[in-house]
Amino acid sequence: MKSKENRKPEPGLSAIFEKEYHGKKLGLLAGIVASVITLLLSIPFVKWIYIINPDSLFQSIGVKEDVIGKLMSSYNLYDMLSFVKYTKQGNIGLFTMILLILAVASVYFNIIFVIRVFMKKKESKGNLHLYFTAKSAMIFNIALSVVAIVYMPFANKKIGTDAIFISPIVYVVLILSIIAYAAVKIVEKTEREIYKEHGFLYELRKNWVLFAMLVPAAVYLLINNYLPMIGVYYAFTSFNFRDGLWGSPYVGMKNFEYLLKADLFKLTKNTVLYNFVFIALGNILQIVFAIFVSQAGVKWFKKTSQTLMFMPYFVSFVILKVLVYNLFEYDSGVVNTMVAAMGGQKIDFYNTPHYWPILITVFYIWKNIGYGMVVYLATIVGISDEYYDAAKVDGASLVQQIRYITLPLIKPTFIILFLFSLGSIMKGQFELFYQMVGTNGVLYNATDIFDTYVYRITTTQPLSIGIGTAAGLYQSLFGFVLIMVTNFIVKRKNSDYALF
């Protein structure tokens, strides 16, 4: 029924938007206008917030004389946070952060959109991709302006004044964006008909069973991963119980500055180095032993060695701790008992940091070799015998077979595992470090990683939630950027191997 209507567009607004103008639909032009205006208004010189009644504001937030000088009468999108700091109101800080994130997102999408329109890149599905970008940009514009408008009464209420006033340009952005959104939606609709593309609602109706099957996972991810992400806001606050988690004073980047001064470099270095060695050395040894096992001809030997090498994976970290302690303890540890029996000097493991990077790596590999080996073994087993038979006929030696058949064929598995573990290069292995090192501060310089640091700092000092979360946020962001860059490079080289 609808399609019939679309085939004969009625005169009116939609027809106007459908009109071609310089090779582009007029609907897109509306989007461009909205985008350009938003972008212009988002540059730092344009003020979004005015303080209309400074005296009452100063009274309410109780700032001292010296601070008043620093306060301005108006703020743009980006220096609002500097103002929030003085209000000592956590909730406004959170709100402002959201506003800022929205602003950055909307600027990003608007720029992408404008660039796309002028690039004239023809894609497989016409302008659909372009419309999608346009719609994203408009949605963020709308969200940004609505949040900014709501911000005004919210901030005023929290501070207890009516001094904060939102500039009228925000309303301009809102109205323009809504019009542009509708216009793009209209032009998109006819084009969709052409390429038989459907919107989200259509997909939902058609494949609702598949969507329903995703619900449990969605609930899990929401509770366990996505909702807690909001908590990264704590990284910008100085926690106290009275104001609670969301109301504690907003302190800007103070926690990060502090980390930078104290431990950030050491922690980054340790975490990245350990994980890199774990990943690189671990994978190499796993591949080597997977090849060995696959080449061992005797079946029972193959099976037994595989089983035995897998056994450490079953050992919990709690037991690993007992093991390590009993091996390396000074007075009665196995190693020192042996050393003493052979007439050597006992080794003071627990007070000598430089042994520990080696010990921790050894035990990581010990624990994981069987597990990783099996993953590679599965790939090797999957390689067709024909390759090897052909090679044997050609007179290739065993080493040559490995070099020219096995290794190239397990390369994809290696790259995927490598990239996958790269994602967690900034975290992971908390239990390994926590159980092996425990509270022994002497070893921290060589063994402290982000996870142990965050755990220690937030749980031994009840008020350090801010600094702990800041370390966690930095850790997450660093890992995120790292994986994005790596993936980008891999994608450039060979898109088959890219993670996403």
Add this chain to the structure above:
Amino acid sequence: MKKIKKLFSLLLIASLVISLAACGKKDNTSGNKNENTPTPTKTAETTDTPAEATPDISKKVDLVFYVMGDAPKDEQVVEDALNKLLLEKANATVDFQFSTWTDWTQKYNLELTSGAADLIYTANWINYATLANSGAFAELDDLIAKDAPNIAKSMDTSLLDQCKVGGKLYAIPNTWPEYTVSGVSYREDLRAKYDLPVPNSVENLEAYLLGIKKNDPKQGLLSVTTGESSGLQVAFDAANILNYKYPWVTPNGLPYGLAANYDTPSTVYDYWNSDDFVNDMKLMKKFADEGLWSRSALSDTNDADAYKNGTCAAVVAGQNPNKDIAAITEYEKNHPDWKSAYIAYGETTGVIFPAHATQNATSILASSKNQDRALMVLDLLLYDKEVNDLVEYGILGTHYEVDANGNYKNLSEDYKYENMNTWDLRNGDFKLPQESDAILNQMFTKYGELAAKTKFPNVNIFGGFAEDYTAYEVERSAVSDVMRQYLAPLQAGLVADVDKAVAEFRNKVKDAGIETCQEQFKTQWAAYCDEHGYK
């Protein structure tokens, strides 16, 4: 046509949003007048309910009481009996939850952060004042009159005053005055057997331990490990030995390496940057080299029972007269030939003061939804003899009995005296005498006499101070981390070159922001001394 309609409706919605926002603003300006009055804090809000003569208990409430340590075997049995009483008297039940001694600092802090409990054990050694300052606990001043008639009537106001932080009450102490003077528990039988000196000074303690080592190489000497205290005073247990030299190393002293003599509390000096510190650390290294403790001590876990089991010959940290009594009782039962004796550090330095009220106290979490009922229950737990006896001793006839002399006698290993670790619920009036009381009273009399001779007789000048470190909390966290990393090995004597290690520690702790901490602390401390006339 349809599309135009759609567009118009979109515009309509947009304008609606704008007008709504505008309305919101208007509404708000009118509401602002009320908002201008100081916003009532969360705790105050709950007390805003009109005061009644008898609080409303028509609704049954389940409370959680978070206590330290591990649960006794018969926790459930006692809890059931207790809840039967509490349901009758306050229509409430209490579920005791235990921190376990494994990672207890971590767990206690996580519990506070999550705010799941209603009643919680608190004490100066777990930073009561700081936590109260930052709003973790509910203000009780107004609630007491209404919900806790017994506390209001019978509790010594001077005790309550001691629990006040910034003029407000956040905790209810126990009512059993004691001396928790720290000191050394040692094996008197071993000392006598090998004819060793009484360990009443650094030198004598060393001689005592070395003597045991010489005569019985298999006997463990000290069980020491990294300090779990978040008080930022000592990083390794063995450093408590220095209490013999200085009266201020004790848990009641000053943090951040600051020190003040008891007679001149307002004169604060920087111990970590003094020559004394270097010499003391050299002393610790000497002890470590002599093998007084294990070279793996920093990785050892805290073995709270080592002394009771006889695997160490002395305890130098975290001791108090009551713990020694516990060891004596244990020995009498299992090893009649073992004897334990106690030397308080204060006996050597002459500085002894009674325990502060916040040594053992109970708070109500600010996040609790049932603050009134929690306080009512606390009132009963402390002042209702039936309830109090149940928590402290268990079930009469099953877990304990009162013998012919009127003494408490334990009947079951499943629930011993104060097995729920409710030291905060001791009521001096109800406390049953025990056989070991004679020794304890003897100790207390001795300490009482010594305490009377100090400049501030029988006053705990440290206990009343509440540090507010919200302004330098990051620095403080960093300092505590540096202490673990660099001070602990120094105090454990496990460094190769003391001078170098001291220099490194000083550098690191400076980088961490020790100066900020010290500055701010000194200012607060000076104000406190001034206020109370501690010159």
Add this chain to the structure above:
Amino acid sequence: MKIKQSGSTIVFKVIIYILLTFMAAVCVFPFIIIISGSFTDNYTIITEGYGLLPKNFTISAYKTIFKAPQDILQAYKMNFYYTIVGTGIGLFIITMTAYVISRPEFKYRNNISFIIYFTSIFGGGMIPWYLMYASVLGLKGSTFAIWFPALMSPFLVILMRTFIKESVPDAIAESAKIDGAGHVTIFLKIVMPVLGPGLATIGLFLAIGYWNDWYRSSMFSTSSKTWELQFYLYDLLNATQALRQMAQNTSVSTADLPTESIKLAMAVVATGPVLLFYPFVQKYFVSGITVGAVKG
């Protein structure tokens, strides 16, 4: 077809056998120490340390444990509960999700894959995560908070998706669809039956994760009745409270308790069952692991 092995190949094979034997020995060595220690007289451990063979053979540690096994049995019971519930539900969710993102007709499969993968590179950190369960949901002390957080991991979903793609060709699912089968039918009747090795593999990973966890008990348990086995062990090794409890139950005085060897015996008792379980799933194991990229 028998091809004569050259000399270098034989040397290479010998090296392989030697290295594999060595590695297997290294992997087993610590187990031997723990087992031998658990049979060694306590006093010998304290004074002389451990060895590869028990010096003064005794089974007193095991005797003590099994004289009053109620605490360890409780921990065992809870661990079985968490492992079975967690692995069961986890497998169900993982397989279902993997099925959806393996279907080519599902337009948003790549987006969903990314949403799942994203959780492994970005997170809110420990405190927000803890607060989510402890205060927002108020689940502190519940058993739910112990098994729920480990139900799935991005890696396992991707592993399962690759497995489904390899073992169920799109054509089969497509023809079933033409025959009128819905997704539920395809999932249950066509996909599930061929997933044996995949389920065994992922189930084993999940189960080991659950069996060996102590951290969630440390975070969320409020009573020793809900402790995981490994946390019980951790507490035993750390605070000796559990040991004291044991002494009390067996009416041995704490001082006479073979503390050191008990710790090791406990380690044996806690790890044993999983080790015994492994050979049974091993035959499915290798064929179950095939790794593919995140994108569809």
